[in-house]
Amino acid sequence: MRYPILFFLLLLVLSAAALWLLFDRDMRELKARLHGRSQIVETSIGPVEYGIAGDGHAVLAIHGSGGGFDQGLEFIGPLAEYGFRLIAPSRFGYLRTPAPERFTLESQADAYADLLERLGVEKVVVLGGSAGALSAMQFAIRHPQRCEALVLLVPASYAPDRRPNESAAKSRFAETVMMTALRSDFLFWSAIRV
Structure with missing residues (x-):
C-alpha cells in the first residue's frame, strides 16, 4: 500500500516540475518577443509602459486582463497600416x-x-x-477635451444596480482572490496551454 502512494506522490511532483519548466520557458520566450517593443514614460502618477505602432490619427488602445501594451496593439494592430497611430499603454500592475x-x-x-x-x-x-x-470610460468622463470617440469592446462594467465600490466592500476576500487570479501569469498560461 505504501509504494502506490509514494509512486503517486513522485508522479505528482514530477508533473508539477515539468509544468513549471514549460511555463518558465514560455515566459522567457514571451519576454524576449516583447523586449524592445515598448518604452516607459514617467507620469505624475508613476511610470507607464506603452507601445506605439503606425502613423496618423491617434487611437489609445486600452487592454483588458491578461495582457499589457502588447494586447492593446494586438486588438487593433491592423489599423496601423491604414493611417492610424496606435498608442497602447500597459495598465497599472x-x-x-x-x-x-x-x-x-x-x-x-x-x-x-x-x-x-x-x-x-x-x-x-x-x-x-x-x-x-472601465478606465477608458473614466478617461472619456475626466478628459472629454482629449477624447474624440469612445469605443468599448466586450466591456467589463459594474452591475447597474450597484455603485463601483459597493460590491467590493461586501467581500474583500472575494476581491482579493479575484485580483490575485487576474494578476497570475501562471493561471492565465495554464488556462490556455493545459
Missing part, C-alpha cells in the same frame, strides 16, 4: 507599469492623459477592451 499603492480608475485615466501630454498628442479615439473599458 501589468507588465512594466507598476501598480501604485493606492490607485483608482480615475487615477488610471489621469495617467493616460499625462502619457498623451508627454507624447504631444492632443486628441485620441479611445478603445477599451474588456477590463480596460
Whole structure:
C-alpha cells in the first residue's frame, strides 16, 4: 500500500516540475518577443509602459486582463497600416507599469492623459477592451477635451444596480482572490496551454 502512494506522490511532483519548466520557458520566450517593443514614460502618477505602432490619427488602445501594451496593439494592430497611430499603454500592475499603492480608475485615466501630454498628442479615439473599458470610460468622463470617440469592446462594467465600490466592500476576500487570479501569469498560461 505504501509504494502506490509514494509512486503517486513522485508522479505528482514530477508533473508539477515539468509544468513549471514549460511555463518558465514560455515566459522567457514571451519576454524576449516583447523586449524592445515598448518604452516607459514617467507620469505624475508613476511610470507607464506603452507601445506605439503606425502613423496618423491617434487611437489609445486600452487592454483588458491578461495582457499589457502588447494586447492593446494586438486588438487593433491592423489599423496601423491604414493611417492610424496606435498608442497602447500597459495598465497599472501589468507588465512594466507598476501598480501604485493606492490607485483608482480615475487615477488610471489621469495617467493616460499625462502619457498623451508627454507624447504631444492632443486628441485620441479611445478603445477599451474588456477590463480596460472601465478606465477608458473614466478617461472619456475626466478628459472629454482629449477624447474624440469612445469605443468599448466586450466591456467589463459594474452591475447597474450597484455603485463601483459597493460590491467590493461586501467581500474583500472575494476581491482579493479575484485580483490575485487576474494578476497570475501562471493561471492565465495554464488556462490556455493545459
